[in-house]
Structures are given as C-alpha cells and as structure tokens.
Amino acid sequence: MVDELKIEQQKIWRILETVADPEVPVLSIIDLGIVRNVEIGASGKLKITITPTYTGCPAMDVINMSIRMVLLENGFKNFEIKNVLSPAWTTEWMSEAGKQKLKAYGIAPPNPKQIVCTTDAFQEEEAIQCPHCNSYNTQLISRFGSTACKALYKCNDCMEPFDYFKCH
Amino acid sequence: MNDPLIDYTLHLADNTLILAQRNSEWCAHGPVLEQDIAITNISLDILGQARNFYQYAAILLGDDATEDTLAFLRDNREFKNCLLVEQENGDWGKTILRQFIFSNYQYLLYEKLQHSKDEQLAAVAAKALKEVTYHLQWSSEWVIRLGDGTDESHQRMMNAIEELWPYVDELFINADYENELLADNIAVDVPSLKNKWIEKITSIFDEATLQIPQNVFAKTGGKQGVHTEKLGYILAEMQFMQRAYPNSVW
Numbered sequence: 001m002v003d004e005l006k007i008e009q010q011k012i013w014r015i016l017e018t019v020a021d022p023e024v025p026v027l028s029i030i031d032l033g034i035v036r037n038v039e040i041g042a043s044g045k046l047k048i049t050i051t052p053t054y055t056g057c058p059a060m061d062v063i064n065m066s067i068r069m070v071l072l073e074n075g076f077k078n079f080e081i082k083n084v085l086s087p088a089w090t091t092e093w094m095s096e097a098g099k100q101k102l103k104a105y106g107i108a109p110p111n112p113k114q115i116v117c118t119t120d121a122f123q124e125e126e127a128i129q130c131p132h133c134n135s136y137n138t139q140l141i142s143r144f145g146s147t148a149c150k151a152l153y154k155c156n157d158c159m160e161p162f163d164y165f166k167c168h
Numbered sequence: 169m170n171d172p173l174i175d176y177t178l179h180l181a182d183n184t185l186i187l188a189q190r191n192s193e194w195c196a197h198g199p200v201l202e203q204d205i206a207i208t209n210i211s212l213d214i215l216g217q218a219r220n221f222y223q224y225a226a227i228l229l230g231d232d233a234t235e236d237t238l239a240f241l242r243d244n245r246e247f248k249n250c251l252l253v254e255q256e257n258g259d260w261g262k263t264i265l266r267q268f269i270f271s272n273y274q275y276l277l278y279e280k281l282q283h284s285k286d287e288q289l290a291a292v293a294a295k296a297l298k299e300v301t302y303h304l305q306w307s308s309e310w311v312i313r314l315g316d317g318t319d320e321s322h323q324r325m326m327n328a329i330e331e332l333w334p335y336v337d338e339l340f341i342n343a344d345y346e347n348e349l350l351a352d353n354i355a356v357d358v359p360s361l362k363n364k365w366i367e368k369i370t371s372i373f374d375e376a377t378l379q380i381p382q383n384v385f386a387k388t389g390g391k392q393g394v395h396t397e398k399l400g401y402i403l404a405e406m407q408f409m410q411r412a413y414p415n416s417v418w
Contacts, residue, residue, distance in 0.1 A: 055296050056216025085220065086291035088298065117301050119275060121308040121372065142202035143302060144209040152202065168298060 005040055012038050012046065015074050022062045023147050024165075026105040029063060033093025036084065046071070046079035051089050053168075054148040090114075091168050103131045108153065108164040116167050117143070128164050130155035138162075174228050175248065175345035176355050177289065178238070179391060181221030182249035185239055186399070187270060188215035189406055190257060199260050206306060210267065213299040220292040240410035244393075244400055248343075251390040252335035254399045261314050261321065262328040268307035269332060272368050273339050273361065275300045280356040289354070308372045315376025325378055337386035340365070 016035055021027045029035055029050070037049040048067060052060050064081055071079055091110040099109035108131045115126050127136045135157040143166070145152040150163040191211035198204025222235035229238075252270060257263045278300060281293035314321040340362045342350070349355035366380070373380060389395065409416060 052216075052295075054213065054216065055220065055292075055299055056212040056214070058212070084291075085295045086287075088291075088295040116298070117305055119301055119304045119308070119368075121305060121312055121375070123305070142206055143306060144202075144206035146205070148209050148212060148299075152205075 008040060009038050015070055016067065019063065019066045019070055022059045024102070024107065026101045027098050031095045031098030031101065033089065034063065044078060046076055047082060048079065049082045049084055051084050053089050056148060091165065102165055106131050106162060107150065108162060110165050110167045114167050128153055130158060130160065131162055132160050133158040171228070172345035172348040173286070173354065174225055176349055177221055177225040177228065179248035179343065179345070181218050181225060181238070182247045183253055184214045184221065185218035186249045186402060187253040188218060189402055190253065193257055194263065207263070210303050213303070217292065217296045224288045240407045244395060244403060246393060247395065247399060248391055248393060250335070250338045251387055251396055252332065252339065254396060254402060255332060255335060256398060258328065258331065259324055261324040262331060264307055264310040264314065265325065265328040265332055267303065268311050269336060271300055271304040271307050272365055275304050276361040276364055277356055277358070285353040311372055312376045315378040322377065325376070329378065329381060333381050333384045334387045338388040338390060341388060343391040
C-alpha cells in the first residue's frame, strides 16, 4: 500500500514537472521550488501545496490554472491546490538543473553563495557572471529588472545587457 | 461588527493598496526607463501585500466579502490607511521621500509583525520583509543622490520634506484597534518603532546633507477613516469601473 502511494506521488511530481513558469518558460515550477508538497489523502484526494516566489508575483493565477489543466488532462479530478506563504520562498530552493537551464536561456542564475539584499545604501555589488561570455567584468544597471525576481546587468566585456535572477 | 482584527488587517491592506496605486501613476512617466521599472516593480510588490491582507480580511468577514469588494466597493470613510500614502506624487523627489519614509517604517513594522500571534499576518509580513528590504535600500540611495546632488535636487528634497513631514507622526500613534490587539501580541506597538526609525532617517539624511525638521504640526485621522481630500480622487479613479459596471471582469 505504502509503495503504491509513493509511486503515485512520484507520478504526480513528474506530471507537475511539465508545468512551465509563464515568465521564464525554460523553468518548470519544480525547478523553481514553487511546489512545496504533494499529498494523497486517505480518500484519495490529492493536495498540492504551492508558494509564490514574490508577494506580488502576477504569474500565480496562471500557474494555478496550468496545474489544474495538467492534472485534469492526466485523469485526476479529486484535487485541491493550496497556496501558502510560510515558509517564505527563497532562491535556495531552485534546483541545480534549473540554474543550468536559466544560464543556457541567457539569464544569469542566482549565485551559489546566497547573498541577499540588506537595507544598507550603496552596498558592494555581487560579482555576477555574464551568461553570454562568462566574464565577471559586469555591472549592475538596476536592482529591478523585467520581473520582480530579476535585476538588470550589463557585461563590460561583450557589452551585452542581461537579466540576473537575484538571490532572495 | 467592530472586530479589531478585521480593522487592523484592513488598515494594513489599505496602507499598501493606496501606496501601490499612487506609485503606479509613475508607470511610463519615470525619469528614466530603469527607474520607471523600479517604481512600478515596487508598486507591484506592495499591491501583492495588499491582496494578501484583503484576502485574509475577506475570510475574517465571511459572507460575500472578497479582496475585490474590499478594494473597490468601500467608501472614503471606511479606508484606514495613514494620510502619508494618499499624498500626491509631486516630483520624483517627493515620491522618493514618501517611499523612504514608508519603507523605513514598514521594514521595522514587518520585522515585528512576522512574530505576531496571528499566523496569517505573520506569514504575510515574513514574506514581504525580504521585498521591503529592496524598497528601503533603493529609496535610501535616491534620497542621498538627490539630497547631496545639485542645488536644484537639494532644494526639491527640502520642499518634499516640508510637504510630507506633517504626516510622519501618524505612523507612530496606535489606533484603538491596534491598542486592543496589543495584549494578545497580534498587533505591533507602533510607538515603539519610532526611535529606530529616526536613527535610520538621521543616518541617511546626514549623508544626503538634509535635516529632520523640528516642531512640525502633526496631521492625523487617516487610520480612523478621516482623510485628506486626495483619497477621494484616488478612489474615484480606482473604483470607477466596478461602480459603473458592477461585477465586470477583466
């Protein structure tokens, strides 16, 4: 019985892996660490727990809908998607595979050493590697990029601008 | 009907909704593209907080309340935001100063609120605190840049301080609903935040060659629903669609 449940759970994780983030479509919601838990209740009811990356992330409604669609497509009818805020999402939950996919997509992944923003003005900038030419000779243009989770950088060597998925 | 937890949650929600609405007026009007993106990103973060608070308030209220009815169908006197957030954007300097005053307050508030006995308020605060850190850093840097910039930018920051300082004290006065929730460790005792708030302001103002004004007459009432005339105009614009075409959807 226990094993069957496990197999079923793994199957659901694999199904959820096909749900892409609408803003960064190379990443699945599993890569991002948005799916926190998959639970199968005694009655067979499925409970999926998800958490937003940023408080105001406008992608959550779409993600919710995509999960609903993919579960229905795979024959699941009895399920509930629960949105939780605590514990707060962090880039430390992003998978290694996800970081590689980000870089290949042209977005610098969060630095392996988690350095988060502090309240201090003009703090020293992190050295961010250019996803195009791998140079560390880059500069911050703006802490706020095309979406809340990214900052805008420029490479001083290849001169290309790029997004950095900031540590959070 | 007067449940202090509902009033408190609405106060937190209204503060963030009105400031988000104000900041979003900059969309496509920012001084440069990167800063236009920055202020609208900040607006989005704050709007997200507002939604979380309204969703919680709607659960507490029950019946047919939703985050949308609370944002779009309440009138002027029902809003419990502090007067600071409804003040007009003015120039970039005034918007920056308002953000700095508020983010500095909000950072200290959420630092405490994340340990509230109310689990949902604590979760919203803990999540938002990381984002508020960015807002505080960004607005601090701009206060320094403009205060210690040219004669023109310095003068404009002085004007902004004169216009906004009357609304500072209200942030640090407990409303009845806050007082009622103190004993249960649900609400944050806002007067206790003031010393740390002043410390931060002083350190940034020193770098920015600006001074904190003394003996300013404090304007209050927003937390009790008595607003400046500016709120009416914000609500008129924000609520128009739902008032004119009830239940219309995007």
